[in-house]
Amino acid sequence: MSNKALEIKNLSFKYRHNSKETLKKINLSVEKGKWLSILSRNGSGKTTLIKLAAGLLENSSKGSIKIFDQEVNQENFASIKEHIGMVFQNPDNQFVGPTVQDDVAFGLENKSIERNEMIERVDSALKDVEMIEFANREPNSLSGGQKQRVALASVLALQPDIIILDEATSMLDPKGRKSLLKLVQKLRSQYKITVIAITHDIQEIEQSDQVIIIDGGKKKLEGKPAKILIEDEKLESFGLEVPFTKRVRKRLFELGIILPNDYESKEMVANKIWKYYSKM
């Protein structure tokens, strides 16, 4: 199998009812096993991009979209979706089964997996997302975060090569959000899954290998999180939040204290401030 999980070349897209293009000449490639975050404010075309990549929208442009070297189009849709597992935004609207384990089994039933294997795979997927003790619960007794874990298990049971998170955390509380992302990170390294996450929250890109920022349908920035997170002026102009530690550094600068312009965690910034402070 190719090393390129997703490759997009020169992709533009226009909805029929719109006069303007939603996406303009997007180029993008993700290596197998990496985590790509697509970051932008709402209404910038990121959902459209992801729907095109998964074959849920028809690519009418000249540009090309390839999943593991296979062109994404209607003829290939059946084999394309074998590679992809998607977790959507609304936790309730993707819960098909009457109970947690039934929901995880749904995809396996579709693939005519034999029952004994099904039980094993449901079990192991639920263990992976730490929801095994909820196997018999009904969706209404679960929190949003738990439902998203089940959605992740449902996807995982089908052993995908790529997991797409379509704003999967945006309806969750901060705790649910953090724990879901941590879980995705764990599963990615465990199973060598490629992760493509779209989000409007800058705090969610820290764990990724690669970030692209889209604004007004165009790719504006690309790079590792550490490189993206220090671009405070650009981030602001794209309607995104400037990271907290970056704001702290700015404040220190105003106080005459200059720290190197790297992106760092709160703890590391605290170390730097302490170093400066104790030498004063």
Place this chain on the structure above:
Amino acid sequence: MIFGRYVSGDSFIHKLDPRDKLISATLIIIISFLANEPLSALILGLICLLILLVSKIKLLFFFRGIRFFLIMIAFTAILQLLFANNGEELFSVGPIRITSFGAKIASLTFFRFSLAIIIATLFTLTTSMIQISDAVGYLIRPLKIFKLPVDDIVLTLSIALRFIPTMLQEISTISDAQKARGSSLNSRSIAKKIKAIVPILMPLFIASVRRAEDLATAMIMRGYSDGKNRTKFRIMKWKNRDTLIILFLLFLLIFFGITKK
């Protein structure tokens, strides 16, 4: 009102195969129409009481829940008592004549309909929606001969059932929100009430359409295509006790059928 609700538990009744429960409940109701003399009615009544006790449903909760139905049935029975004038007179007060025939059909009406309500309620209280849908799905399988898409119907039914609590939750939130904006949902006037329903149904409808779209996408991405050749994760296990129960009820049916006067 508790008809249609499910109280989870692990009683003997809860654990019976849902197909058994569905068939048995139907059989008991049929038998109740054959049981037209005190002894057979007593036997059947005792069976119901036994089921109720074994199911570990709290009696107070149960009878409070079906109170409304029982009152309605009692009301009907009293009307029959008052207006069925054939047969020999038992006693009369003023214009009211109570006859033996009236007393008999009134008590039979009360007995049969109460029994039906009790059994149906017990069935739903001890059988979850999904089990009911599994059982129905199984029992309508012979209809495949008539090219009925049974598997699709069952899947649709189970998804519909899965979303009932979600939609009830939604209705309650939306109606709270509209009430907070002064909607006259609790008004006495019917016209006002009807008018107040639109602001609740409209958002519910929009949400459902959106949900259907999301759900369809999620199902497609998880490999659902035409519903054919799907394997089954949920299975029902028919045990000897299920057979015994059905046999016993069939025996009663035949016995009462033969001895019926």
Place this chain on the structure above:
Amino acid sequence: MEILFKNVDYIYQPNSPFQFKALTDVNLKIESGSFTAIIGKTGSGKSTLIRHLNGLLKPSSGEVKIGNLTITSSIKESQLSDLRRKVGMLFQFPEQQLFADTVEHDIEFGPINFGTTKEKAKKIARESLKKVGLNDEFLNRSPLELSGGQMRRVALAGVLAVKPDILVLDEPTAGLDFIGKKEIMKLIKKLQLEEHTTIILVSNSMEDVADYAEEVILLSKGKVIKQASPNKIFSNKEITSALGIETPQTTVLAEFLLERGVDFKGSLPINEKSFNNFLKKIFEEKKKTRIL
């Protein structure tokens, strides 16, 4: 209008196997014109509590006083209409409650329900829309064709249209992007400052709570654990860690510095304004000691 809870219990579906006690002996006081945040985990009783503020739920026992009105379990629905006009409530994901064909009609719904004439309601719709930062062009559009953030604001306009004295908001920024969040929060603060609306905010964002609230009510398992200023709540490590309440990132960073030996006496900074002062102070103090 002042809000007072006295020994309030609330039980869902009493006397059934589904019985559930959602509030236990809640006592609290919210002052008129204040900005109060209600925090606590999922299932701690936040939504149950706020539904008592406009009589959507009535206490199973105890009483709720709002202004001059006392709500007990026996109050009649007809006595609550006036209260509902005075207490506006924005529920979670309120865009899901829009129903009318146009934005204008949706906003008019509240005022007309409370007896305002059609003409006046029209005027109010325009004003309310302006308050939430949308121009007249939106009046005739269908709510369905707006973006998520715009829909949220239209829903807020619908609540503001009845000019409530108390505004209750359940997670008003959930799901919005950074700019959407900031705009909504600013707007709410403005309502408090300029129109003296009492604000009651249910939120999971501790940064928002620390930035905007003057008072915090912390709930756990249906009980009020503490009612105090955000400063007191977030600097109380015992409570926040025992209940799994996250502290604002400024507080976390300040704590890191104190652990490492930075010299600071005073309360921990909980938002960026106080954090900036904190930074300024620690370096000034350090300079002073160096000179000495």
